[in-house]
Amino acid sequence: xIELSHYLVVSGILFSIGVVGVLRRKNLLMLFFATEIMLNAxxxxxxxxxxxxxxxxxxxxxxxxxxxAASEVAVGLGLLIVLYKKQGTLDLDDLAVMKG
Amino acid sequence: xxxxxxxxxxxxxxxIGALFLMLFSLVKQVELTNYNLVTVAFLSVSLIIELIIFxxxxxxYLFETIFAKMFIVDKLSTxxxxxxxxxxxxxxxxxNNYFKSRDYYNGEFFALxxxxxxxxMMLAHTNELITAFISIELASITLYVLVGYNHHSPKSSEAMxxxxxxxxxxxxxxxxxxxxxxxxxxxxxxxxIYSYLIHHQNSDISLLVVGMMFMMVTLLFKIGAAPFxxxxxxxxxxxxxxxxxxxxxxxxxxxxxxxxxxxxxxxAPIYPLILEIIKVVAIATLLLGSxxxxxxxxxxxxxxxxxxxxxxxxxxxxxxxGVGSSFAASAxxxxxxxxxxxxxxxxxxxxxxASDEEKRHLxxxxxxxxxHERPYMAAAMTIFMLSLAGFPSTIGFLGKFYIFMxxxxxxxxxxxxxxxLIAFISIYYYFKLIALMYxxxxxxxxxxxxxxxxxxxxxxxxxxxxxxxxxxxxIPFVAGADGLLTIASEALxxxxx
Numbered sequence: 001x002i003e004l005s006h007y008l009v010v011s012g013i014l015f016s017i018g019v020v021g022v023l024r025r026k027n028l029l030m031l032f033f034a035t036e037i038m039l040n041a042x043x044x045x046x047x048x049x050x051x052x053x054x055x056x057x058x059x060x061x062x063x064x065x066x067x068x069a070a071s072e073v074a075v076g077l078g079l080l081i082v083l084y085k086k087q088g089t090l091d092l093d094d095l096a097v098m099k100g
Numbered sequence: 101x102x103x104x105x106x107x108x109x110x111x112x113x114x115x116i117g118a119l120f121l122m123l124f125s126l127v128k129q130v131e132l133t134n135y136n137l138v139t140v141a142f143l144s145v146s147l148i149i150e151l152i153i154f155x156x157x158x159x160x161y162l163f164e165t166i167f168a169k170m171f172i173v174d175k176l177s178t179x180x181x182x183x184x185x186x187x188x189x190x191x192x193x194x195x196n197n198y199f200k201s202r203d204y205y206n207g208e209f210f211a212l213x214x215x216x217x218x219x220x221m222m223l224a225h226t227n228e229l230i231t232a233f234i235s236i237e238l239a240s241i242t243l244y245v246l247v248g249y250n251h252h253s254p255k256s257s258e259a260m261x262x263x264x265x266x267x268x269x270x271x272x273x274x275x276x277x278x279x280x281x282x283x284x285x286x287x288x289x290x291x292x293i294y295s296y297l298i299h300h301q302n303s304d305i306s307l308l309v310v311g312m313m314f315m316m317v318t319l320l321f322k323i324g325a326a327p328f329x330x331x332x333x334x335x336x337x338x339x340x341x342x343x344x345x346x347x348x349x350x351x352x353x354x355x356x357x358x359x360x361x362x363x364x365x366x367x368a369p370i371y372p373l374i375l376e377i378i379k380v381v382a383i384a385t386l387l388l389g390s391x392x393x394x395x396x397x398x399x400x401x402x403x404x405x406x407x408x409x410x411x412x413x414x415x416x417x418x419x420x421x422g423v424g425s426s427f428a429a430s431a432x433x434x435x436x437x438x439x440x441x442x443x444x445x446x447x448x449x450x451x452x453x454a455s456d457e458e459k460r461h462l463x464x465x466x467x468x469x470x471x472h473e474r475p476y477m478a479a480a481m482t483i484f485m486l487s488l489a490g491f492p493s494t495i496g497f498l499g500k501f502y503i504f505m506x507x508x509x510x511x512x513x514x515x516x517x518x519x520x521l522i523a524f525i526s527i528y529y530y531f532k533l534i535a536l537m538y539x540x541x542x543x544x545x546x547x548x549x550x551x552x553x554x555x556x557x558x559x560x561x562x563x564x565x566x567x568x569x570x571x572x573x574x575i576p577f578v579a580g581a582d583g584l585l586t587i588a589s590e591a592l593x594x595x596x597x
Contacts, residue, residue, distance in 0.1 A: 008283065011279070015272075015276060028261070028265075031265055035268045035269060035272060038269075038272040038276070039275065041270055042272065042275040042276045042278075042279045045279035046282065047281065049282050049286075050277065055286060055287075058282060061230045061278075061282075061288075064230060064234055064276060065233075068234060068237045068241075071237075071241055071270075072237070072241055073295055075241055075244050075264065076264055077247055078245075079260055079261060080239075082248070082257055083261065086257065095258060095261060096258065096261075097254065097255075097258060
């Protein structure tokens with residue numbers, strides 16, 4: 001029998017994968033993918049809790065989060081194009097110049 | 101219904117203004133100054149309506165039949181909206197010259213700025229965590245774009261890169277925290293979380309506390325508290341002056357609006373669990389921020405790093421709220437206002453100089469002999485530095501005084517002592533600039549005071565700072581700086597549980 005806690009564990013594992021991705025990956029595109037995975041982890045948790053309580057608002061919020069994630073990536077991809085045109089690379093070690 | 105329409109007017113005006121400017125930014129013939137003036141006009145009308153609402157509103161929900169209790173309208177949210185709007189108006193007018201001197205600004209800049217303010221105003225009204233998340237993201241995503249607005253400059257793009265990666269990572273923590281809170285409580289309304297905590301004091305609430313901690317991580321990141329402060333200096337240096345100004349003043353106030361609401365309403369039952377963390381964060385922010393500020397060679401970097409220190413003072417007062425100080429919350433609001441005025445003026449002078457002269461005033465050394473070249477500007481800059489350092493007879497002194505008073509009131513003498521020590525250290529990097537301006541000969545001849553809307557406003561802000569510090573009680577029938585404190589505490593009383 002699959003219970004609420006199983007879903008939450010899956011969500012936690014996905015979230016950890018996302019955190020590791022953000023910390024380890026050096027490519028800008030991969031960083032955005034990793035944040036996307038983390039947002040989807042939160043979505044799973046919302047949908048699961050929503051069906052557990054029989055309360056529809058959780059699923060509604062999941063849709064809002066999808067919209068927010070999409071707009072964030074849209075801005076991120078815009079930046080990515082600007083950087084790639086200018087620097088010719090998306091590797092973080094080459095992009096970072098300032099050391100504050 | 102009509103009453104609700106009246107309450108929603110300021111928000112709606114800003115939103116309509118943003119859409120209007122977005123459509124009109126396609127028209128090439130319009131001059132940049134006109135875009136600026138249209139934006140300011142929308143914001144001013146909105147500000148006037150907010151000021152009227154502030155007199156009449158007590159505790160209301162916006163369109164309760166449609167949105168349930170998602171949006172709250174009370175004196176606190178209205179007060180914060182007034183601050184955002186006046187901050188945005190001052191930012192836009194002071195930077196009027198700067199916009200004209202750079203070729204990369206267009207109408208979309210103003211539309212994005214209005215969207216960001218709309219997000220902040222929603223944030224002040226929010227009574228529900230998902231609304232809070234959406235408004236934080238609305239305010240931040242537009243700011244990501246604004247930070248990278250100078251697409252010719254590699255520094256600006258890099259600042260945007262750092263801000264967007266770290267900012268979206270921090271935002272995800274908020275949403276995971278909300279998911280955990282929703283899983284335990286079954287609702288995301290602030291009031292419901294409070295009543296759940298009150299009624300389940302003996303049961304296991306560790307998951308709820310973890311969720312709330314995740315939410316705190318995001319908010320601490322956005323205000324730039326240690327240990328999440330490393331982005332502040334790079335992002336502030338990299339972004340264009342108007343955006344730096346906007347971030348340092350308005351965005352910080354916006355995040356504090358939700359932080360105060362969460363802390364006063366939801367976190368009240370779990371103070372014993374989180375107060376130690378807040379204390380450590382406050383001390384770390386003060387110390388690390390001071391170290392960063394001392395090391396800076398660029399003036400913009402010094403102001404950025406010192407903004408971290410100012411956040412540290414406010415976190416001290418946040419700790420004092422939890423220990424039971426009666427006026428710490430109003431002291432935070434007062435400090436926000438005083439910091440907002442001083443930082444606005446200091447950044448304003450930098451941006452004006454960047455637009456007026458070929459030579460860029462970036463490092464401390466560029467300011468050698470500045471007082472002989474431009475005596476009035478130097479005098480205004482001195483006032484801003486004194487106010488940031490907390491020198492008596494400026495509004496910054498009163499702000500620090502109230503913060504330290506609230507900490508002393510709770511019996512935390514050591515913490516207050518540390519705060520005063522940090523204030524002494526901060527004199528080093530603020531007075532360094534004053535000394536450089538006055539005690540060196542100037543290579544350039546004396547210049548006339550340029551009469552423009554930017555410079556007049558800068559002088560006006562400087563006068564306001566002095567008036568806030570000494571004018572109190574001298575002029576009868578006019579509310580002084582103490583009046584602000586009364587207004588803040590009045591606003592805090594209307595916050596609902």
